[in-house]
Amino acid sequence: MNSYCIETTQLTKKFGNKTAINSLDLKIKQGGIHAIVGSNGAGKSTLFRILLGVATPTDGEASIFGVNCQKLTEKERVRFGYVNEEHTLPTWMKVSALVNMQKHFYPKWSQETYNSVIGYFDVDPNQKIAGLSRGERAGLNLSMALAQNPDVLILDEPTLGLDVVAKQSFLEALMFTETQNESTIIYCSHQMEEIERVADNLIMLEKGRLTNNSSPDEFVARVSSWIAEFPNKPSQLTQSSKVLSCKKIDDLHHIVTIDEDANFQEFLQNAGGSNIRQVDINLPNAVNAFLTKNHNTPDVFVQ
């Protein structure tokens, strides 16, 4: 049996002359929470739209459960849920009416799951959706998506614009559910602390290309952070593709690298560095350094 729920092969999507996704070969295993991160314009939302079948690839192929995303039928669609950053819902309906409608669409609907998740949010069933706060709408959306018992749940920046309390509730509800069933959750977010907290797998996209597909720990293990003193600007560092960032703070240079081994200390010494020491780096900083490296900026090094 195929253990991948999502597969893309040489997937490419162009809008005019702009390439949103570029020859993407991606395989996502069933189960767990897979975080997809990338800067704006990395192609995350385009990828989701292709996976949901509402956009057509320019080239290549994407499949869910082995079915081409361009040929999804209601049999496949019933197996996945989708929550977007706007928390699009029929605002003219009452919560209870919407929930009743959703029940008709999804035969595996679990009222128990719905009740459990909605309990994290203060949502009155008789209230109109237009009257709900953004956090309550996010909660309702997540509750319904999870109650569908989807095999794959796609969450596209679901916590965008939520306050701390709503975000907390959202993540708790998500993690609660993840432990209750075997859904595969594709979680897209710019909030690294959320990723650190929930993700089992870290997928990184940059300008339509896959740049990482591993566990967060594996990714952090590839990244190292160094502090050193340099009498002059260490121009040699700019030539190394393994240096993600180099910032001068209080006469000390903070250097983040990827896939460098212990020889890097020797390299720094040869470059004129002194008082060199390696320090721990957490996932948010590692990811941010990684994403910043590829971001279009006039100067790679910020003094």
Added chain:
Amino acid sequence: MFELLKSEYARYKNWSYLAFVIVLGAFGFIAKLKPFLQEHPLQTAATNMVFIGGAFIFGVLQMALHRRANHWTYLIHRPLSTLHIYSGLTLAGLLLISSVVVVPMMIMVVGTDVFSASVVDSRHYVYILFLMLTATLAYLVGQLAALSASKGILTFAMLFVPILAPRHVNNIALLLPVTLLIAGVLYLNVKSFKPDLSRYLQNPLSILLLAVPMSLSFVFILLMSTTLFYHVPKFIAGTHSDNNPQNGTMRYIWQFESKDRPSYILENSDHPLAKNLMGQTELAEATYLDFDVWTFPRRGQMHVEDRIYALVDSETNTTWQFSHASMLLEGRQSTNGESIGALGENGFVEDLGSIEDSDRFTQVPYLIGKEFVMTQETLYKVNFEERSLDIKFALRGDEVFISPPQFRKEDVVISTNKRLMLFAYKDIMDGYDLAQPDYVIDHPVALENLRYVFTYRVAAGYMLLYFGNDYFGFDKPGAEIILASLGGEKAESIHQRRFELYGHPAWIRHFNYLISPALYYAQFSLLNALEPQDLTFASFERIRAREYPQRVIVISIILQILSGLITLLLVRAHKQGKAHAITWVILATGLGLPALCSFILLNPWHPTSHVFSLQSKDINTQTPALAL
């Protein structure tokens, strides 16, 4: 699907209630001003505009709100087929439209039927069906405009021309076109309602259904474009025939005042009366004669096509309204609505129970003024006080009236398909005796070739000036002076003049034919089938008999071949498959330039952007790759 229907209905129901109240209020206000079912051009235009325009806007709005990126994904990702999703939304939309169109109209018609003495026939209910069908079509076209990847769908507005413009020959001609168009647009909507809205429809049937109406619209757009590339530059240069007419063209006649026009026609005449007539017409009063052929009313026609609601006699305080069900003028007291009998072809009938079939009219008559009733063969005058119906004038054989009488200062003009008759005004208006024409002038040319007719009162009787672009046959402009003498047995042709010069070149005069002969035939054949009595809608046989200049035919053939070749090159660039390519090439070769224009609108502008190319420049080449 039903759940989605309920949800969609709930979304707009408050708006539909509001619209219902406004429409019903407007109808109630109209009913206070005049009988609700009395045709009034403003009321008909406003009704069409509100219902058709409103339904179109609703269709656009409904789908535009759904097609926003996140909303579309939210709508489509449900475990329902796109057909079911579309059906749910559309049925909700049609329910909402019917609550605004059908319900208020039905309340008004049923209310008039039950609570008033006005005649209400089944045709009044057919009108409600027609309104709902046209609103449905507008709604579906609105949906298509929002769903289609091509914004050229807006040209589909032309679909309403054959639905609204002709006075349809029967109810099949009235309802079948709109029903077929609904079926066609519905098919396109179902096909367009696909997960990826940016994809263009490519199957042959969709292309056909999109391209043919769009090409017909492009015929009119291209015709209008002659204003930009021909007429306006000519006007600016001062060489346009309208502001700089050339002697020897028919257009030159309009240079002269009415009284001088006969002199221009007669200037080379050797007829002994020519000079005398030229002198007389300089002092005579010229009157334009309307020579349009009217489509006579038909049984069961929509009440909005009635020209007069009823005959109202102020002396007897009675109202006589024609019933298409009984084929009688049904009378009632204007004050209390009490029935006062009927008026049939044989006169008044007091007892409605004693009416026989022979009493009924065999045709729906025109009601003219306050006391005239006219079928295509007979002009009647009604005497309400004496309760009699008298024949004022009747035709024999296959001769028929082509329009109602024209009442002028001194005379009354009656036109038939064979001749023109002038009656003394008092002979028609006074008394109830049979009237005899003072002048009878046979049409000098076929009816469809008559365009402009002016009459001049001269000493001997009447002089008539006929002229038109097709006077001596298709595209053979000419003029003729005819003298009808009082008491003379036959009118005499004084002089004919042919105009050998034309104001515009042949390619402009026949631009409609030149850009697409097939569509030219199609548009006229369609309109002729819907309203055969209107001579401006030439029949297929009439068009086939026309002789177009050789140059126009050659240009037309070259244009069609070029359109086919250009389309072939374009479809090769689009790489959309054989069926797509073959369909478009056949269409462009058959329909010419309008089909080529349709191709451009119905296919993506940047075909290569949908085809992946390894050689293309992409943004990732600008950034260093990470060694991962």
